[in-house]
Amino acid sequence: DAGVTQSPTHLIKTRGQQVTLRCSPKSGHDTVSWYQQALGQGPQFIFQYYEEEERQRGNFPDRFSGHQFPNYSSELNVNALLLGDSALYLCASSPLAPSSASGRRETQYFGPGTRLLVL
Amino acid sequence: QKEVEQNSGPLSVPEGAIASLNCTYSDRGSQSFFWYRQYSGKSPELIMFIYSNGDKEDGRFTAQLNKASQYVSLLIRDSQPSDSATYLCAVKDAGGTSYGKLTFGQGTILTVHP
Numbered sequence: 570d571a572g573v574t575q576s577p578t579h580l581i582k583t584r585g586q587q588v589t590l591r592c593s594p595k596s597g598h599d600t601v602s603w604y605q606q607a608l609g610q611g612p613q614f615i616f617q618y619y620e621e622e623e624r625q626r627g628n629f630p631d632r633f634s635g636h637q638f639p640n641y642s643s644e645l646n647v648n649a650l651l652l653g654d655s656a657l658y659l660c661a662s663s664p665l666a667p668s669s670a671s672g673r674r675e676t677q678y679f680g681p682g683t684r685l686l687v688l
Numbered sequence: 689q690k691e692v693e694q695n696s697g698p699l700s701v702p703e704g705a706i707a708s709l710n711c712t713y714s715d716r717g718s719q720s721f722f723w724y725r726q727y728s729g730k731s732p733e734l735i736m737f738i739y740s741n742g743d744k745e746d747g748r749f750t751a752q753l754n755k756a757s758q759y760v761s762l763l764i765r766d767s768q769p770s771d772s773a774t775y776l777c778a779v780k781d782a783g784g785t786s787y788g789k790l791t792f793g794q795g796t797i798l799t800v801h802p
Contacts, residue, residue: 602788611692611776611792612732625789659731663788675720675780677790679731 571596573662573680581686582650590645590683594662600624601643602677603635604659612659618643650687657682690715692779694793703802707764711777711793714758720780721753721760722790725773732776736762767800774798 574593582588594601600619604612614627618637637643641662647654661677695710709723720739724732738744738751738760750763760779764771777793 600788602790604790609794611778611794612790614789614791617788627789657731661790675788676722676734676737677788678734679724682731 573598573660573678575658575660575680575683577683578681579684579686581688583688584650584652586650586687587646587648588650588685590647590658590660590685591642592645592660592662592680593642594660595678598662598664598678599641600663601637601641602661602663603643603645604661604679605629606657606659606682608656615645647685652687655685655687657684690779690781690791692777692791692793694775694777694796696796698797698799700799700801701767703767703769703800705767705800707767707771707798707800709762709764709775709777709796709798711760711762712758713760713777713779713791715779715781715791716755716758718758718779718781721751722778722780723749723751723760723762724776724778725771726776726795727773735775764798767798769800769802772799 602617603615606612616626621637632648634646659682660680663677691714701707722737723735726732736751738753744751748765752761774795778790781789
């Protein structure tokens with residue numbers, strides 16, 4: 570049973586460029602959330618996708634956008650990169666439908682992350 | 689602004705001791721609480737979740753929740769050097785329009801020394 574996968578693992582970009590990060594959720598999961606984690610900080614919620622729509626969004630500018638595909642995989646796009654966008658970008662998946670394990674439907678499982686460095 | 693605060697670290701305990709990690713949250717309506725472990729350079733890994741007041745035990749880990757005090761903790765018994773990591777407390781937003789946003793604390797760095 571494959572877990573959450575993300576690509577690429579590392580990425581180096583320059584200011585002003587655009588970047589696309591990819592995520593495939595865990596088998597059986599249909600909801601994908603994206604987080605940004607700066608060094609020494611906890612993850613910050615960017616947005617969540619379900620049924621190919623952005624369902625909830627955190628306090629991030631419109632430069633951050635996303636997409637979810639029919640197979641539940643997702644992309645995070647960041648335009649006009651700034652030095653401050655350098656961070657670990659985490660994708661988390663969760664099942665929407667109730668599962669047999671009580672409470673599991675709310676649990677988010679993280680992928681390995683993509684480390685983005687903006688120069 | 690909904691906040692999650694964790695006890696300031698770093699926390700250092702000897703091998704075999706009990707490590708106690710604490711977390712407070714500001715949104716009184718929060719219902720779901722999670723503890724994640726994050727090794728250096730890696731992504732967060734779920735340790736436990738808790739929804740009801742009281743204690744929940746899983747092996748060497750015990751999560752404690754007190755909704756009246758808006759407090760959640762994680763106890764690690766018989767701490768091992770392999771437990772050395774950053775521990776993240778996460779709270780799921782409450783409210784009818786909340787679909788699963790997690791708000792994280794800043795993390796507590798735990799070091800277990802032999």
